[in-house]
Amino acid sequence: MRFSRRLFMTVAAAIVAAPVYAAEKLSVVATTGMIADAVRQVGGDLVDVRGLMGPGVDPHAYRQTRTDIVAMTRADLVLWHGLYLEAQMEDFFHDLEGKRRVIAVAEGLPKEVLKGHDDYADKFDPHVWMDPELWAQVVTEVRDTLIETRPEDAAIFEANAAAHLEEISRLSEYAQTAMVTVPEEARVLLTAHDAFGYFGTAYGFEVLGIQGISTQSEAGLNRISELVDMLVERKVAAVFVESSVSDRSIRALIEGAAAKGHDVKIGGELFSDAMGIEGTYEGTYVGMIDHNITTIASALGGNVPTRGMQDKLSAGS
Known part of the structure; x- marks a missing residue:
């Protein structure tokens, strides 16, 4: 295993009786900054988001800390990228799935849009955020996950997501316009x-x-x-x-x-x-x-x- 099961069980047992974050806000832990930003854009004032990986942090090598474990075990929702991006944390997430709502937001992308790579048999290139049109599909998955987790706020999540997706569409258009000038x-x-x-x-x-x-x-x-x-x-x-x-x-x-x-x-x-x-x-x-x-x-x-x-x-x- 790539993480200490004993550490996980110790922390989980210590906080099992602890209340989840305030009910008026949905507490979400996201691995990458990109996912955390998507949650903030879609969730707005209805979410409290903690991003684990800040500027300059390499997700391929990142390992969860004791503080991360506490935060994820207490959260209403844990979102990770998947596609083997957080390679050092996968075992932890699979263990956590039975205790909290844990979603790999990029795993649902159609296989035909994903790029394989010679370095990794049967795995895909995880860097889908580099194409705004692909990232828009991940934002849609974030929206749907928030709605499933807090259905009473569905209308707000849908409106926020629509506004953010329009912004991503403008970004995609800018990229096309800029790159043809090279x-x-x-x-x-x-x-x-x-x-x-x-x-x-x-x-x-x-x-x-x-x-x-x-x-x-x-x-x-x-x-x-x-x-x-x-x-x-x-x-x-x-x-x-x-x-x-x-x-x-x-x-x-x-x-x-x-x-x-x-x-x-x-x-x-x-x-x-x-x-x-x-x-x-x-x-x-x-x-x-x-x-x-x-x-x-x-x-x-x-x-x-x-x-x-x-x-x-x-x-x-």
């Missing part, structure tokens, strides 16, 4: 790990990661050497670091290309597995993706507003 020969997106596959499919980019879809995979010297040769041969102008992954491998690529006479710049920092700082625009799902779209398009020769689709991106973002 010259076709420049549509190569190279990042620290392979988190942008759905983005590439949606917008016609070739996507390359130094590591695989999990940050737990290793990038060998042969892989880095191959990518350096590709950068030089295709004259790729920019590569990207990620907010939740070390930039060491990306800088090795840049140094390798420079040694062969080709100058590659860092096009910017992208949000891959975690959003920006809470309380900022980039700390919301829409702001996170707006930042990524604007940063990628700008660095690769596209024509986009400096501060994104709503003029809300932080200066220098």
Whole structure:
């Protein structure tokens, strides 16, 4: 097991008689910032949301703490992503299912829209939030789960979800408009790990990661050497670091290309597995993706507003 069953049972027993959070608000624990944001957008003032993974946190490697266990055991609803994103926590969630309402919100996506990966037999790429149209389906699942959990508030959840889904639709339209301004020969997106596959499919980019879809995979010297040769041969102008992954491998690529006479710049920092700082625009799902779209398009020769689709991106973002 990847977690201590004894720790889980001890904490659960200690709080079994404790009341659930105040009944007037639905208490929800969400693993990733993206899911927590979806719950806040749909639930509004009717939910009290705790997100476990903040800015810069890698969900592939995250393990639940004692505080997390207490929060999830007391919550009305626990939402996790699934698709092997929270790989170190899966056993815990399956144990918790018999004690609390626990839902993997991305597991219900149709298999035909999911991307397989050579790294993981019989598993799918979990990074579906990179395509707003796919993420809209996850938001719909969040809405339906909130309604099933608190049916008396269904009308409010439906209205809030409709407004948020409209915002996501505008984001998708902005992405399409922005990405077509990038010259076709420049549509190569190279990042620290392979988190942008759905983005590439949606917008016609070739996507390359130094590591695989999990940050737990290793990038060998042969892989880095191959990518350096590709950068030089295709004259790729920019590569990207990620907010939740070390930039060491990306800088090795840049140094390798420079040694062969080709100058590659860092096009910017992208949000891959975690959003920006809470309380900022980039700390919301829409702001996170707006930042990524604007940063990628700008660095690769596209024509986009400096501060994104709503003029809300932080200066220098």
